[in-house]
Amino acid sequence: MSIVPQLVANSIIAGAMYTLIALGFTLTFATAKFFNLAHGAFATVGGYITYSLLVQAGLSPWIAIPVGIVAAGAVAFIVHHTVFAPLRKRHSSNMVLLVASLGAYTVLQAVIAMIWTSEFKSLPLKTAERSIEFLGGIITRTQLFALIAALLIAAALIIFLKFTRAGRAITAIGDDEEVARVVGINTNRMMALVFVIGGVVAGVSGIFTGYDTGIEPGVGMPLLLKGVIAAIIGGVGNIYGAVLGAFLLAVVENFGIWKIAAEWKDAIAFGLLILFLLFRPRGILQK
Amino acid sequence: MSRTSKTLISIVVVLLIIWGGVSIYKKNTKPVITGPIKIGVMTILSGDLAFLGENVRNSAQLAIDDLNKDGRYGQVQLIVEDVGGLADQAKAVSAFHKLVDVDHVQYIIDGMTSNGTMAVAPLLDQSRVTMVTPLTGGENVDNAAEYLFRNGPSDIKAGTLPAEQLMSKFHYTKVALLSDNAEYTNDIAKHFRAAFKGTLVSDQTIAPSKTDYRTELAKVKTSGAEAIVINTADGVSSTYLIKQARELGIKAPIFANFIAFGPNLLKTGAAGGVYIYDPEFNEGSSAVQAFLAEYTQKYRADSPIRFHTTGTYDAVKMGLEAITSVGYDGTKIHDYLLSHIQNWAGYNGTVSFDAKGNTQTGFVLKQIKNGALVLVP
Numbered sequence: 001m002s003i004v005p006q007l008v009a010n011s012i013i014a015g016a017m018y019t020l021i022a023l024g025f026t027l028t029f030a031t032a033k034f035f036n037l038a039h040g041a042f043a044t045v046g047g048y049i050t051y052s053l054l055v056q057a058g059l060s061p062w063i064a065i066p067v068g069i070v071a072a073g074a075v076a077f078i079v080h081h082t083v084f085a086p087l088r089k090r091h092s093s094n095m096v097l098l099v100a101s102l103g104a105y106t107v108l109q110a111v112i113a114m115i116w117t118s119e120f121k122s123l124p125l126k127t128a129e130r131s132i133e134f135l136g137g138i139i140t141r142t143q144l145f146a147l148i149a150a151l152l153i154a155a156a157l158i159i160f161l162k163f164t165r166a167g168r169a170i171t172a173i174g175d176d177e178e179v180a181r182v183v184g185i186n187t188n189r190m191m192a193l194v195f196v197i198g199g200v201v202a203g204v205s206g207i208f209t210g211y212d213t214g215i216e217p218g219v220g221m222p223l224l225l226k227g228v229i230a231a232i233i234g235g236v237g238n239i240y241g242a243v244l245g246a247f248l249l250a251v252v253e254n255f256g257i258w259k260i261a262a263e264w265k266d267a268i269a270f271g272l273l274i275l276f277l278l279f280r281p282r283g284i285l286q287k
Numbered sequence: 288m289s290r291t292s293k294t295l296i297s298i299v300v301v302l303l304i305i306w307g308g309v310s311i312y313k314k315n316t317k318p319v320i321t322g323p324i325k326i327g328v329m330t331i332l333s334g335d336l337a338f339l340g341e342n343v344r345n346s347a348q349l350a351i352d353d354l355n356k357d358g359r360y361g362q363v364q365l366i367v368e369d370v371g372g373l374a375d376q377a378k379a380v381s382a383f384h385k386l387v388d389v390d391h392v393q394y395i396i397d398g399m400t401s402n403g404t405m406a407v408a409p410l411l412d413q414s415r416v417t418m419v420t421p422l423t424g425g426e427n428v429d430n431a432a433e434y435l436f437r438n439g440p441s442d443i444k445a446g447t448l449p450a451e452q453l454m455s456k457f458h459y460t461k462v463a464l465l466s467d468n469a470e471y472t473n474d475i476a477k478h479f480r481a482a483f484k485g486t487l488v489s490d491q492t493i494a495p496s497k498t499d500y501r502t503e504l505a506k507v508k509t510s511g512a513e514a515i516v517i518n519t520a521d522g523v524s525s526t527y528l529i530k531q532a533r534e535l536g537i538k539a540p541i542f543a544n545f546i547a548f549g550p551n552l553l554k555t556g557a558a559g560g561v562y563i564y565d566p567e568f569n570e571g572s573s574a575v576q577a578f579l580a581e582y583t584q585k586y587r588a589d590s591p592i593r594f595h596t597t598g599t600y601d602a603v604k605m606g607l608e609a610i611t612s613v614g615y616d617g618t619k620i621h622d623y624l625l626s627h628i629q630n631w632a633g634y635n636g637t638v639s640f641d642a643k644g645n646t647q648t649g650f651v652l653k654q655i656k657n658g659a660l661v662l663v664p
Contacts, residue, residue: 002509003505003506003508003509006501006502006505006508006509006535007502007505009501010499010501010502010505013499013501014499118334118335119551120523120526120551122551122554122555124554128556129534129556131534131535131536133536138534138535138536140534209498213498213499213527214498214523214526214527214551216523219498222496254501254502257502257503258502258506261491261492262491262492262493262494262500262502262503262506263468263492263493263494265494265497265502266494
C-alpha cells in the first residue's frame, strides 16, 4: 500500500485550512501594512461563538455558523476601531501596531478562556462524520467542505478586489494610502471594512478548525503562524499568492516528514520561510 | 581607617557570623510543633491541569474530614500551595520552602507532575521532610530521593504490561507505537520497547502541541501494524490521534494509557472499542465507592481521576497514622512509613513500600464500551 495518495490528501486538507487563515491575513497586511497577530484570535472567536450557539443554545448550524462568522467580523471591527485606528491616526510605527496586535490577541485569548475555560472543545456534527476515499487517499466530509470554502472565498475575494468599487479602493489604499486619501477615498471606512472582511474569513477558518480538530483558547496563534508563512512564501499582499503559498507549505510539510520523524514538521515549515526570506523575500508571486 | 570605623566594621562582621550560625542551626534543628497537625499539599491549581490539582486538594480535604470524623487526630490543617503549570519548577521550589520554612510542615502530599517532583526531590533529603506522591511514578521519581515515597502506579508497569499483554493475550507481533516527548511518556515508551518481544513496525514520536497527525497515521496505516499503542502525556493529543486514525480508515485496535480516556475522546464518536490501561485501585470495595460518592456529593462533580482520589486518601491516612505514632518529625515519619506500610490495606489496594519507598500498584486493562470503561477479563 503506497503512502503517497494519503500524503497528497493530507496536503490538500492542510492547504485548505492554511488558505482560510492566510487569505484574511494577507488582505489585512496588504492594506494596513502591519502584522496583525490578533487575526488568530478572530478565528478563535468564530469557533467559540459557533460552539456556544450549537452546543449551549442548541441552535441549528444554519443559524449558529453565520452568527459565528459575523461575530468574528464584529470583534475584528471593534479591535480595529479601539486599538488600531487610534494608533494609525497618530502615525504609530508598524512595530507599535504589531505589539498592540499582540496585546489584543492576548486579551481576547484570556477573555475566551475565562468565558469558556481552557478545555478543548469540538463542534458537533448533526450526523456521523463520513470519510471519502479518492484515488487512494481519504478525506472527511468536513475537510472537503473546508477545501470548497477556501477556494470559493479566495475566488470571491479576488472578484471583490478586482471588480467592485470598494475592492478597487482597498487595492488603492494598499498601493499608497496617502494618494488614495487625496483622490477622495474614505480610507478610514475602507480600512474598517478590510478588518471586518479579514475577521469574517478568519471566523470561517476557526469554525472549520472547530469541526475538524477542535478548539481551545490558544489555537489561534499556531494557526496564524502557518497562515503567515503561507502568505509570505506565496507573495506578501497577493491573494493568489496566499492560496499558492498555503498549498505549497502543506505539500512541503507533509512530504517533508515522509521519511523522517514527524517532529520535524514545524522545523520544515519555518525552514522554508527562512529560505524564502533569504532568497526570495517577496515570495513566489509578487504583488 | 580610624579606630571607630574599625570597631564598627568588626561589630558588623561578628553580627553577620552570629546570624549565619543561627540560620544554619535553625535549618538543622527540627521545629517543635504545637497546635494542629499540618499536612502540606503541593499541586497545580492554575492552567490547563488545574482540574488535576483541584482533585488532589479536594480529595485530601475530604480524606481528613473522613478520617478525623471522631476527632481522633485532633486538629488537622491542610496547607495547599499552587505550583502553577506543567513545568514550573521554580514555583515548586518556592512553594516547598514556604511550606517547610514558614509553615514548618514535615509531611507533604505531592500533587504535581514529575517536573515539579524532581525539582523538589533534592530538597526533601536536605530538609528531611517526607513527601508522598500518589500521582507521578517514573523511574526517575522512584530513585529521586530517600524522603520521597510513591504510592501511585508505577510507570515502569505502564510500559511493560501492554508490551507483555499485546503478545501473550492478543498475539499481536507487529505493533505501531506513537509516543510524545514528555518525561513521563519517554519513560513508559522506553520500558515498552525493552519489554515488547515482537516487531515495532512503526515507532514515532509526536509533537503534543499539534492538531494534525494524519501523516504520522498514514505511516502507521502503511506499516502493516496489527495494533497501535498511543502513549501521550495529555488527553488532547491522544483524542486527535484516535479520531484521525478512525477517519483514515485505520481499523487496527488501539491501546492507550489512562490519560486518553475522558469526555473529549467520548465526544468524538471514535472511542468505542479503544483499550485503556487504567491505574489499579480498589474499586470493588464498598468503602472506596462510598468515598467516591461522598466526593461527588460534596464537590458536585465526580472525581475526574479516581485513582488520584484514592491514592491521596491513602497518603493522608498513612501520614496521620505516622504522625500520631511517632510525632511530627519528617525523619521519624519516613522511618515509620518504611517499616509499617507493609501489606497495608488502603483505597489503592493492599500496598507495601519497598526499600526505596515505592509501592507496586500497576494497571488493569479495560475497554471503552458505550462510553464507559469495562474491565477486560
